[in-house]
Amino acid sequence: MSVEDILLEDMDRLQIARPQRDSINRYLDLLKMKHYPSYEHSIRVGDLAGRMAKCLGEGERQAWYVGTLHDVGKSLIRKSLLDKRERFNDSDMDEMKSHPLYSHELLRDVFNFSAEGAVRHHRYQSNSYPVDLPETCQSFSAETLKAIDNCAQIVAIADFYDALKTRNNEKYKEEKEKFSAREILIRAFPAQKDKIEILFDRGILL
Numbered sequence: 001m002s003v004e005d006i007l008l009e010d011m012d013r014l015q016i017a018r019p020q021r022d023s024i025n026r027y028l029d030l031l032k033m034k035h036y037p038s039y040e041h042s043i044r045v046g047d048l049a050g051r052m053a054k055c056l057g058e059g060e061r062q063a064w065y066v067g068t069l070h071d072v073g074k075s076l077i078r079k080s081l082l083d084k085r086e087r088f089n090d091s092d093m094d095e096m097k098s099h100p101l102y103s104h105e106l107l108r109d110v111f112n113f114s115a116e117g118a119v120r121h122h123r124y125q126s127n128s129y130p131v132d133l134p135e136t137c138q139s140f141s142a143e144t145l146k147a148i149d150n151c152a153q154i155v156a157i158a159d160f161y162d163a164l165k166t167r168n169n170e171k172y173k174e175e176k177e178k179f180s181a182r183e184i185l186i187r188a189f190p191a192q193k194d195k196i197e198i199l200f201d202r203g204i205l206l
C-alpha cells in the first residue's frame with residue numbers, strides 16, 4: 001500500500017474536512033519536495049500514532065494529526081543532513097535539534113494543538129530536546145495540555161519505532177543485532193513500558 005493510499009484512507013476514516021485536508025497536504029508537500037523519505041515517514045508515523053492511540057483508548061484523531069505533522073520542520077533542515085547515514089557529530093545534532101521548533105513555527109496559528117505536540121516529540125527520549133519550550137500558541141486548559149503531552153508521547157514512540165524499522169543507519173544497527181524491537185523500545189522509553197507491552201501484545205507494534 002502506497003503512503004498516499006494510507007493517507008487517504010486515514011483522512012476518510014477520521015472524516016478530515018476538505019479545508020484541513022488541503023492544509024495538511026500542503027505541509028506534507030513541503031517535505032515531499034525537500035526529502036521524500038521524511039514525507040513517507042510522516043504519513044506512516046501519523047497512521048501508526050492514530051492506531052496506537054485508539055488501542056490505548058486515547059484520542060485517535062489528535063494523535064494522527066500530531067504524528068502526520070510532527071516533522072514538517074525538517075523541511076527547513078539541509079538535505080545532506082537528512083540523508084546522512086553515519087552517526088551524527090555534535091554540530092549535526094545541534095542543527096537537527098532545531099526541527100521540532102521549526103515544526104512549531106510552521107504549524108502555529110494553523111494547527112495549534114499539533115504545533116504543541118510536534119515541538120514535544122523528542123522530549124521523552126534520553127537526550128531530550130528542545131530543553132526549553134517556546135511560548136504556547138494560545139492558552140490551553142490543563143486538560144488540553146495533558147492531552148497534548150499524551151499525544152506527543154505516543155508520537156515519540158511511533159516515531160522511534162518507524163525509524164527503527166525503516167532506517168538503515170549506524171544508530172540502530174548494533175542494537176538491532178542484540179535486542180528485539182520490544183526490548184529496544186522499552187529501553188528507550190522506560191516510563192512507557194506498560195503501554196508498549198500492550199501495543200506489542202495487541203499486535204499494533206510488531
Ligand SMILES: [Fe+2]
Pocket residue numbers: 070071099121122159
Ligand atoms: Fe523528529
Ligand SMILES: [Fe+2]
Pocket residue numbers: 041045070071159
Ligand atoms: Fe520523525
